[in-house]
Amino acid sequence: xxxxxxxxxxxxxxNTSLYHYMKINLVFDSRNKSLSAxxxxxxxxxxxxxxxxxxxxxxxxxVLTFNQTELSAILRVYHSSLVKLWSAxxxxxxxxxxxxxxxxxxxxPFLLALSGNSREMEVF
Amino acid sequence: xxxGFKITVNCLVCVCRYLLCEVCMSERSxxxxxxxxxxxxxxxxxxxxAHGQYGLALFNIGSAVRYVNAYTxxxxxxxxxxxxxxxxxxxxxxxxxxKQGQRVPCFFNCIHVGGTIRTCQKFLIRYSRQQLFRxxxxxxxxxxxxxxxxxxxIIQIALTNHL
Numbered sequence: 128x129x130x131x132x133x134x135x136x137x138x139x140x141x142n143t144s145l146y147h148y149m150k151i152n153l154v155f156d157s158r159n160k161s162l163s164a165x166x167x168x169x170x171x172x173x174x175x176x177x178x179x180x181x182x183x184x185x186x187x188x189x190v191l192t193f194n195q196t197e198l199s200a201i202l203r204v205y206h207s208s209l210v211k212l213w214s215a216x217x218x219x220x221x222x223x224x225x226x227x228x229x230x231x232x233x234x235x236p237f238l239l240a241l242s243g244n245s246r247e248m249e250v251f
Numbered sequence: 252x253x254x255g256f257k258i259t260v261n262c263l264v265c266v267c268r269y270l271l272c273e274v275c276m277s278e279r280s281x282x283x284x285x286x287x288x289x290x291x292x293x294x295x296x297x298x299x300x301a302h303g304q305y306g307l308a309l310f311n312i313g314s315a316v317r318y319v320n321a322y323t324x325x326x327x328x329x330x331x332x333x334x335x336x337x338x339x340x341x342x343x344x345x346x347x348x349x350k351q352g353q354r355v356p357c358f359f360n361c362i363h364v365g366g367t368i369r370t371c372q373k374f375l376i377r378y379s380r381q382q383l384f385r386x387x388x389x390x391x392x393x394x395x396x397x398x399x400x401x402x403x404x405i406i407q408i409a410l411t412n413h414l
Contacts, residue, residue, distance in 0.1 A: 180303030182340075 144236035147209045148191075151216065153198040156226040164193040167200060171212075174219040179211055188212055191238075199232075201241060209234075265313065268335040269371045271363040272342065274324040281355045282324050285348075287316040290326055293348045293357075294341070301341040309334045317368065323379070326359075327371060339364075 153167070162170070168190050176184035188204040204212050216229040233241050274290075276282045294314075298306040309331075318327035330338050342361060347354045362378060365371040383399050390399060 176303065178303050179305050180299065180301045182301055183303055183305075 145206060146203050147206055147234060147236050148238050148241055149202045149204065149209075149213070149231060150233040150241050151200055151202060152230040152232055153200075154228050154230055155198075155222075160222070160225050160227075161195060161198070162222070163195065164190055164200075167193060167198075170219065170222055171202075171216055174215040175212065178215045178218060183211060183215065186211060201238075203238075206236070266332040267313065267329050267366075268332050269317065269365045269368055270328045270330065270335070270339060270342075270361055271365070271371050271375060272326045272328060273360045273362055274326055274348075274357055275360055276324065276348075276355060276357045278355060281350055281353075283321050284350060285319055285321045285324070285326075287319050289348050289350055290316045290319060290328075293345050294328065294338075297345045298338055298341040301344050302337060306337060306341060310338055314338065323382075325375065327368070335364075 153162075153170075171188070172184050175186060179186075186204070186208040188202055188208070191201045191203050193200045202212070213231065213234075216231070219227065219229060221227060233244060235241055274282070274285065294316075295307070295310060298310045302309075312334075313329070313331045315329045316326060317329050318325070320326075339361065342359045345357070345359050347356050349355075363371060363374045365374065379402075383402060387399055
């Protein structure tokens with residue numbers, strides 16, 4: 128019996144994903160500072176409010192995970208407000224008079240892509 | 252000999268949108284004291300509250316109060332065409348105007364958006380005519396009736412001259 132060759136099929140999905148996921152890290156000038164997940168979200172909302180006003184502070188975004196020791200988090204934001212959120216967290220300079228900075232490690236429309244990256248990958 | 256010379260002029264085309272707004276104040280007496288700088292400050296504060304530093308930066312580019320009529324409360328604001336909709340969305344957030352150290356509650360009602368001052372003027376003439384027709388039945392004294400009829404005649408002449 129001859130097997131019919133499977134026809135080659137290429138599927139191209141042109142719809143952009145509804146959400147974008149950002150892996151970010153908060154770095155303080157002094158090592159002693161720490162904050163809870165609620166304070167972390169409030170800090171980002173404050174940054175949005177400074178730059179984009181009341182309308183900006185109303186952009187819906189979620190903190191999916193938060194690591195208090197490393198101060199790293201994964202944010203989920205709508206595709207249309209990604210640029211505004213990213214620009215707002217870039218311009219946050221201080222929290223309670225302590226200098227700080229947000230480092231954006233990874234941004235992806237798929238959450239699975241944030242599970243690993245080639246920088247931190249260990250090949251045995 | 253004919254000396255021909257070329258003049259090149261760089262034209263900066265400022266494409267603007269003119270917003271005609273009506274200021275509704277609770278105290279009619281304070282309406283008479285309305286000034287351009289008060290309106291400018293009120294709009295600036297509202298844009299900063301609603302849209303933050305980004306909105307304030309957009310407002311600082313080419314925005315101005317072009318015309319204020321203290322008797323009717325009509326104000327003409329000029330914005331750049333590129334971002335007039337963002338600044339327009341901040342106008343309903345204006346709740347008060349600071350006048351002589353006092354906070355006077357007011358409300359901005361946008362009646363027309365035009366591309367040039369002339370189109371706004373044409374609209375304003377038609378609008379004033381409609382308002383006068385509405386106010387005529389409420390006139391209590393004969394003097395007010397006569398003066399409103401005279402104003403209507405003037406508006407009619409102005410309209411026919413424009414057309």
